[in-house]
Each structure stands twice: as structure tokens, then as C-alpha cells.
Amino acid sequence: MMLKKVIQNNPQGIVFRALEFTKKTHVGQTRKTGEPYYIHLEAVAETLLEWNMDEACIVAGLLHDVLEDTETTYEMLKKEFSIEVADLVNQVTKFGIVKYRGVEAQAELLRKMMLSLAKDVRVVLIKFADRLHNMKTLGALPPQKQKRIALETAEIYAPLAYRLGMHRLSGTFEDLAFPFIQPKEYKKLLKAVGQKYGEREAYLERVKPVLYEALAKNNIEAVDITFRAKRLFSLYKKLYKYDMDLDRIYDLVAFRIVVKNIEDCYAVLGIVHSLWKPLPGRIKDYIAMAKPNGYQSLHTTVFCLDNKITEFQIRTDNMHTQAENGIAAHWLYKTQPNRRQDINELIKESEWVSRVKEFNENEKAENFIEILKTDSFLNRIYVVTPQGEVRDLPYGSTPIDFAYRIHSDLGNEAVRARVNGKIVPLNYCLESGDIVEIMRQKGKLPSEDWLLFIKTHSAKDHIRQTLNKKGKRLKNRVRG
Numbered sequence: 001m002m003l004k005k006v007i008q009n010n011p012q013g014i015v016f017r018a019l020e021f022t023k024k025t026h027v028g029q030t031r032k033t034g035e036p037y038y039i040h041l042e043a044v045a046e047t048l049l050e051w052n053m054d055e056a057c058i059v060a061g062l063l064h065d066v067l068e069d070t071e072t073t074y075e076m077l078k079k080e081f082s083i084e085v086a087d088l089v090n091q092v093t094k095f096g097i098v099k100y101r102g103v104e105a106q107a108e109l110l111r112k113m114m115l116s117l118a119k120d121v122r123v124v125l126i127k128f129a130d131r132l133h134n135m136k137t138l139g140a141l142p143p144q145k146q147k148r149i150a151l152e153t154a155e156i157y158a159p160l161a162y163r164l165g166m167h168r169l170s171g172t173f174e175d176l177a178f179p180f181i182q183p184k185e186y187k188k189l190l191k192a193v194g195q196k197y198g199e200r201e202a203y204l205e206r207v208k209p210v211l212y213e214a215l216a217k218n219n220i221e222a223v224d225i226t227f228r229a230k231r232l233f234s235l236y237k238k239l240y241k242y243d244m245d246l247d248r249i250y251d252l253v254a255f256r257i258v259v260k261n262i263e264d265c266y267a268v269l270g271i272v273h274s275l276w277k278p279l280p281g282r283i284k285d286y287i288a289m290a291k292p293n294g295y296q297s298l299h300t301t302v303f304c305l306d307n308k309i310t311e312f313q314i315r316t317d318n319m320h321t322q323a324e325n326g327i328a329a330h331w332l333y334k335t336q337p338n339r340r341q342d343i344n345e346l347i348k349e350s351e352w353v354s355r356v357k358e359f360n361e362n363e364k365a366e367n368f369i370e371i372l373k374t375d376s377f378l379n380r381i382y383v384v385t386p387q388g389e390v391r392d393l394p395y396g397s398t399p400i401d402f403a404y405r406i407h408s409d410l411g412n413e414a415v416r417a418r419v420n421g422k423i424v425p426l427n428y429c430l431e432s433g434d435i436v437e438i439m440r441q442k443g444k445l446p447s448e449d450w451l452l453f454i455k456t457h458s459a460k461d462h463i464r465q466t467l468n469k470k471g472k473r474l475k476n477r478v479r480g
């Protein structure tokens with residue numbers, strides 16, 4: 001729909017020319033669904049428009065398959081469009097060539113993603129839009145292929161989108177992959193949840209007027225009050241943690257209140273708490289302390305009407321866009337070229353990207369994939385340094401993991417840890433919100449026993465490296 005508008009506004013513009021070009025070059029080709037090929041290209045361009053991408057990116061989206069599937073060459077794209085467009089298409093095409101199978105192929109794909117991220121975010125976003133449409137039409141492929149593509153989507157694309165703050169896309173990737181990966185579980189859950197969703201929504205519909213009235217009394221204008229049904233796959237993951245008991249999932253359908261500014265967010269939180277008693281330990285202030293992927297919101301869970309436990313998420317309009325589209329939301333500032341540079345810098349410097357990039361080509365592919373799975377696919381906790389900086393760690397992390405996350409020297413020299421002001425054992429299981437302080441002793445070596453309880457791979461690697469180095473040095477000294 002948006003594509004049509006863009007072309008209407010500029011009938012002979014570059015977007016129009018790209019659409020004509022791609023239709024002509026792909027002529028006669030069809031998708032597995034039987035549709036003409038350009039339907040796919042239009043869908044990709046629509047998605048990129050939804051994410052507010054710039055013109056070169058939209059054009060590259062329309063052309064993203066011409067180098068692979070037609071006689072078109074890089075030089076032709078450069079001449080016909082621009083070097084920027086030709087480069088984008090060229091980089092997207094490089095993803096298509098996967099040398100390996102299985103785990104190695106996944107690792108290779110991930111490496112390519114990382115390298116592209118560091119160069120130009122738009123390449124990965126085109127790849128995301130491409131995969132999104134491919135997942136929506138996955139039913140048309142043979143079953144063997146379906147499963148492989150669905151797994152790749154859930155294990156590589158979804159976590160990566162999450163890391164870039166694209167929550168909506170990440171959830172969509174998982175939900176589209178779920179029925180192909182675990183068809184039985186999917187059907188079972190769909191059946192169990194169907195009725196519950198309905199009940200919850202009818203209930204929230206009753207809460208809504210109470211909420212509106214209270215806000216009006218306090219002169220707060222809500223931009224929007226909606227409910228958000230929990231994503232099916234994310235629900236499935238959570239149910240595993242709660243013995244598959246649906247009644248213990250409080251955010252099955254949650255309220256989402258969007259207001260104009262940050263002051264109003266806190267005011268609304270106060271109003272909700274004055275109406276209904278909050279559940280202890282469930283108030284989360286991601287405004288004062290954003291999640292590392294940029295997510296901001298206030299969360300609280302209260303004993304709502306009829307004493308039903310209900311989750312509320314409160315945020316501003318800006319935060320809402322950011323939460324839905326993450327890194328893509330930054331492209332709203334596309335009129336400011338400097339900002340674009342910032343985003344690329346931001347990604348380049350991101351801790352996670354650099355950690356994945358640290359893995360060199362010779363590293364075993366299994367390790368590489370493990371990192372992605374354990375460090376980002378499962379739940380993460382958010383802990384705080386004494387200076388108030390947030391660090392994210394995998395669920396089950398200990399003060400030693402935290403210390404290594406701050407700095408490898410701090411990890412090596414850690415002797416004691418204080419959590420929320422109290423001394424705890426070094427194998428203490430950290431929780432979100434914990435303030436962690438590490439006490440060190442200069443020149444101390446890490447203990448091999450730590451390997452038995454720590455969670456993060458980077459900490460394990462550092463400990464092994466340090467101990468190996470020390471071992472070598474000792475031997476040298478004996479010899480010398």
C-alpha cells in the first residue's frame with residue numbers, strides 16, 4: 001500500500017524505475033506459491049517502508065534478487081541506479097551463497113550478518129524483510145526445506161532482531177517458525193490458549209473504562225490504551241519455566257498504556273497503584289534503566305479488578321515506536337545523515353556484536369552457535385554496577401560472570417562479591433535489578449573451580465586462557 005503511494009507521489013522516480021526494472025528482469029519467474037516473482041519484491045519493499053527506511057534501501061529491496069536470479073550485473077545496477085544501491089544489493093546477494101550445511105552453515109550466516117551489521121545496517125534489514133516474506137509463504141515449500149528455514153529463522157534471525165531492539169519482528173519470526181519446528185506443541189498450545197485469550201480480553205475490556213476515568217480525573221491524556229496478547233512462542237518458552245500452567249502467566253494479555261511524556265508515565269504508574277495493589281517485585285523501571293537493546297517502559301503487575309493479576313506496560317509514543325521497531329526506528333531521522341553514521345557506530349560498538357566478531361574463522365561452529373543460543377535466545381537478567389550501569393547476562397549468571405563482563409582483569413582478580421550491599425558466595429545466582437560489586441585482589445589468578453558454576457562463554461574462555469598462559473609461563477621459568 002505504501003509503495004503505491006510513494007510511486008504516486010513521484011511517478012517517474014527511482015522507486016518506480018526500480019519496480020519496472022525488477023518486474024522486467026524477473027519476468028516469467030514465479031514463487032513456489034505460484035504467484036509472479038515481483039509479489040515477493042513488493043512485499044520486501046513494503047516492509048522496508050514500514051520501517052521508515054530511506055529510498056536507496058527501498059530500491060535495493062525491490063532489486064535484492066536480481067543479481068542472484070537474473071542476468072543483471074553489478075555494473076548494470078551501478079549505471080542504472082547508483083553505487084549505493086548496487087552495493088546494497090551486492091551485499092544482500094552474498095548472504096545467499098552458503099558453503100556449508102547444518103551448524104556450520106548457521107555459523108557462517110551469523111558471521112556474515114555480523115560483518116554486514118558493522119558495515120551497513122540496511123543490508124541486514126533488507127535480509128530481515130526478505131526472510132519475513134519467505135516465512136509468510138513457507139507453507140509452499142517442501143517439508144524438509146520448511147524445517148531447515150524455520151529453524152534458521154528462530155535461532156539466528158529472531159535473536160538477532162531482538163538484539164537490534166526489533167521486538168515485534170523478533171516475535172513474528174518466532175511465531176512464524178513455531179508451527180514448522182514443533183507442529184504438535186504448536187497445535188496443543190493454540191487450542192489451550194484460544195479460550196483463555198478471549199476470557200482475558202473480555203476482562204480487560206471491563207477494566208478499561210475504570211482506567212480512563214482515573215486518568216481523566218488526574219488530567220492525563222492517554223494517547224492509546226490497548227491490550228497486547230502475548231506472542232505464542234514467547235508464551236511457550238515461558239510455560240516451560242512454569243510447569244506448563246497457563247494460570248500462572250500473568251501477562252498472557254497485558255495492558256499497554258501510551259502517554260505523551262515521561263512524567264505522565266510515572267503519574268500513570270502511580271494511578272494504577274492507587275487503584276490496585278501491586279505485586280511485590282514486579283515493578284520494573286526500564287525508563288530510568290533501559291534494557292541494553294534500548295527497550296524502555298514501566299512495567300507493573302497488580303491485583304486488578306476482582307483480584308485478578310494483571311500486567312501493565314506504560315510508555316511514551318517514542319518509546320513505543322522504538323520498542324516495536326528498534327534500530328529501524330532510528331531511520332526516522334533519515335533526513336539527518338549524521339544520525340545514520342551514529343547508528344552504524346552504535347552497532348559497531350555494541351558489546352554483543354564485538355563479542356561475536358571476536359570468534360575467528362577457525363573457531364568451531366558449534367561454539368559459535370552456542371554463544372548465540374545461550375547468550376541471547378534464553379532469558380537474560382539485567383544487573384547493575386555500583387555506578388548504576390546496566391549489564392545484561394544470561395539467566396543463572398553469577399558474580400564471576402558479571403566481573404568478567406565488566407573487565408577480564410576484574411574477573412581474574414575477583415575475591416568477593418557484594419550484592420545489594422550484602423556479601424554473597426561467588427557462585428550466587430544473580431537476579432534482575434541486583435546491584436553487584438566485586439572486590440578484587442591485585443595479581444590474583446582465577447580459580448579453576450569457577451568453571452563449574454559460571455554461565456557465560458566469554459568468562460570461561462578468559463579463565464582458561466589466563467590459566468593456560470600462567471601454566472606456560474611457569475613451565476618456562478622451570479626450564480630457564
Ligand code: MN
Pocket residue numbers: 040064065130
Ligand atoms: Mn528474496
